[in-house]
Amino acid sequence: MNNSQTKSQFVAVASIAAELSAVMDVAKEISLAAANAKAIAFRAGEKAKGFQPITDFINELAKETIELVNDINEHALLLYQLTVNEYRTASAYNKLQEVNTLAVEARYSETLHPSLQHASEQNLECRKHFNQHVSLLLDQLGEVMHPARAARVIAANSRIEASQAGEYLQSLQAVAESVDHAAQIIHEKVQKCRSALNVINLSEAA
Amino acid sequence: MQMTKIYEGAYQWIMFARDPNKPEKIIDTNQYVVRTGKRCLLLDPGGVELFAPMLAAVLHHAPVEEITDLFASHQDPDIISSLGLWDQALPHAKLHAPELWEGFLRHFGCETIEYVGIPDNGGVIQLDSVELKLIPAHYLHSSANFNVYDPEAKILMSGDIGAALEESGTPMFVDDFDAHVEKMRFFHQRWMPSNQAKRVWIERVRELDIDIMAPQHGRIFKGDDVKKFLDWFEALQVGIAV
Numbered sequence: 026m027n028n029s030q031t032k033s034q035f036v037a038v039a040s041i042a043a044e045l046s047a048v049m050d051v052a053k054e055i056s057l058a059a060a061n062a063k064a065i066a067f068r069a070g071e072k073a074k075g076f077q078p079i080t081d082f083i084n085e086l087a088k089e090t091i092e093l094v095n096d097i098n099e100h101a102l103l104l105y106q107l108t109v110n111e112y113r114t115a116s117a118y119n120k121l122q123e124v125n126t127l128a129v130e131a132r133y134s135e136t137l138h139p140s141l142q143h144a145s146e147q148n149l150e151c152r153k154h155f156n157q158h159v160s161l162l163l164d165q166l167g168e169v170m171h172p173a174r175a176a177r178v179i180a181a182n183s184r185i186e187a188s189q190a191g192e193y194l195q196s197l198q199a200v201a202e203s204v205d206h207a208a209q210i211i212h213e214k215v216q217k218c219r220s221a222l223n224v225i226n227l228s229e230a231a
Numbered sequence: 232m233q234m235t236k237i238y239e240g241a242y243q244w245i246m247f248a249r250d251p252n253k254p255e256k257i258i259d260t261n262q263y264v265v266r267t268g269k270r271c272l273l274l275d276p277g278g279v280e281l282f283a284p285m286l287a288a289v290l291h292h293a294p295v296e297e298i299t300d301l302f303a304s305h306q307d308p309d310i311i312s313s314l315g316l317w318d319q320a321l322p323h324a325k326l327h328a329p330e331l332w333e334g335f336l337r338h339f340g341c342e343t344i345e346y347v348g349i350p351d352n353g354g355v356i357q358l359d360s361v362e363l364k365l366i367p368a369h370y371l372h373s374s375a376n377f378n379v380y381d382p383e384a385k386i387l388m389s390g391d392i393g394a395a396l397e398e399s400g401t402p403m404f405v406d407d408f409d410a411h412v413e414k415m416r417f418f419h420q421r422w423m424p425s426n427q428a429k430r431v432w433i434e435r436v437r438e439l440d441i442d443i444m445a446p447q448h449g450r451i452f453k454g455d456d457v458k459k460f461l462d463w464f465e466a467l468q469v470g471i472a473v
């Protein structure tokens with residue numbers, strides 16, 4: 026692994042962490058919107074009857090997203106540790122090769138070989154681990170897309186239900202809008218995470 | 232890397248210094264190695280930049296598997312920022328370093344090397360049949376800081392105490408004490424924070440029988456120059472930046 030690859034890997038992992046914490050904020054917003062909607066629907070009574078189960082649904086989706094993002098965060102943290110390990114093993118391996126060149130004339134130069142071997146194996150091991158976790162993370166990011174997509178469908182339904190809620194129309198529509206908007210943002214952020222991960226994969230192939 | 236034997240008996244002390252390939256802007260350091268029959272101890276093994284030349288130089292004296300111990304007098308980067316690399320190269324070694332600095336030093340990477348914390352009142356490093364004493368030198372300059380004393384070779388490895396900032400490629404030994412003083416003054420006045428700590432250390436060290444005082448920067452003191460150093464240091468006001 027060369028220096029610029031390591032750098033881009035660190036940057037990618039850090040930007041994933043940043044996107045994820047933004048997803049988390051948005052998921053929390055959705056859950057707040059759901060609580061709001063529930064209160065409005067309660068006040069609206071009969072007029073917003075169709076709206077009540079929808080608010081529970083939105084709340085479920087927000088919870089699901091938060092849980093998923095928590096899992097993903099753990100993974101991203103692991104990915105960061107693996108990046109640090111890989112950086113350490115790679116620089117150790119490079120340095121040991123340097124020692125090997127410098128020590129050609131040294132009496133015990135041969136005794137370096139097990140360490141070199143070990144460092145190279147460790148580095149490969151780290152890389153393998155890293156790649157495994159990148160593909161796991163990609164799967165998990167795919168899963169986050171599901172509740173976000175479902176939220177958009179529900180938002181569309183909410184609009185229809187809201188239209189029958191008389192004087193509550195506007196506030197319920199606002200709820201539907203904000204859920205839709207939040208779901209869109211999650212979608213975007215998750216896409217960004219995925220393309221950051223793809224940058225890592227690309228740099229590895231290079 | 233130049234190698235100089237400073238003690239030769241049933242075991243050896245070797246000084247590694249004046250690396251010609253050292254990048255210009257990093258401070259020049261002296262590394263010391265104690266080599267016994269089956270073991271090898273590196274004292275203040277140095278910064279990341281020095282790892283490769285240092286290990287390559289040590290391989291003239293010992294095989295990798297016999298480099299069993301590292302010692303760090305304190306936490307500074309010029310002392311031990313190479314730790315993460317030794318950690319990969321020497322999976323079975325021990326690091327003897329101040330207990331107080333453990334949580335900090337681990338930032339350099341210390342996964343496989345065993346961290347043996349030195350308590351504030353000191354301790355020993357047993358290397359085959361050689362017993363090296365760890366003498367407290369706290370606040371000189373680091374808040375948890377040790378010297379290594381070898382009663383048989385009569386060597387005191389004094390870390391930053393006795394350090395001098397000089398041009399690269401200077402001789403290994405002090406030859407003119409009075410001239411050398413000017414190269415030490417600012418370093419000691421500015422880096423050493425406590426006159427009290429200095430007094431206590433001088434008292435402690437005056438009890439020891441020392442032929443050679445070996446600092447981590449600059450030149451080695453021999454014979455009478457050791458005593459001259461202690462007298463000079465005693466009279467020096469330190470902690471001048473406040």
Ligand SMILES: [Fe+2]
Nearest residue numbers: 305307372391
């Ligand atoms: Fe220091």
Ligand SMILES: [Fe+2]
Nearest residue numbers: 307309391447
């Ligand atoms: Fe130093």
